[in-house]
Amino acid sequence: MRIGHGYDLHRLEARPPAGNGRVFILGGMELEHDKGPVGHSDGDTLLHAVTDAILGALGEPDIGRLFPDTAPENEGADSRIFLEEAVRRMDSRGLRIGNMDATIICERPKIAPHADSMAAGLAEILRCDPGQINIKGKTHEGVDAVGEGRAIEVHVVALLIPLD
Ligand SMILES: [Zn+2]
Numbered sequence: 001m002r003i004g005h006g007y008d009l010h011r012l013e014a015r016p017p018a019g020n021g022r023v024f025i026l027g028g029m030e031l032e033h034d035k036g037p038v039g040h041s042d043g044d045t046l047l048h049a050v051t052d053a054i055l056g057a058l059g060e061p062d063i064g065r066l067f068p069d070t071a072p073e074n075e076g077a078d079s080r081i082f083l084e085e086a087v088r089r090m091d092s093r094g095l096r097i098g099n100m101d102a103t104i105i106c107e108r109p110k111i112a113p114h115a116d117s118m119a120a121g122l123a124e125i126l127r128c129d130p131g132q133i134n135i136k137g138k139t140h141e142g143v144d145a146v147g148e149g150r151a152i153e154v155h156v157v158a159l160l161i162p163l164d
Helices: 045-058 080-092 112-126
Strands: 002-014 035-037 095-105 133-138 151-162
Touching: 002 045, 045 080, 045 095, 045 112, 045 151, 080 095, 080 112, 095 112, 112 133
Parallel strands: 095 133
Antiparallel strands: 002 035, 002 151, 095 151
């Protein structure tokens, strides 16, 4: 068995011209929000943290080393590409997801109404059952950048187990 932790944070800004925010994408889903993540790729904080949790469990280089934000091919990239690479590495090591627990911290949008769809979407990419993926949202109680709605933060813990 291997365990890994992933963490990610993206600044949230209004969309151009007022700011540099992209469309708000989280867990591969487009959600309604007047702000969006600032990032070189699509800025999907959840997929980035999940990718790093898996890579971390494998003891492999993290997402920033595999997909540098200086590489033009990663500009605006669909973050599923990063996660699929982590899944490929997990497969080749004879491992699969045992379970995964994710905490998304932001003031808005509300995560609870989307948690089940996000788990289902992640399960598809991770080739596991949605029941193996737990997703929960919290606010930051109005304090600091996350609490002021200027950033979104995600923590993920993943347990990898041997393939059957
Ligand atoms: Zn990120």
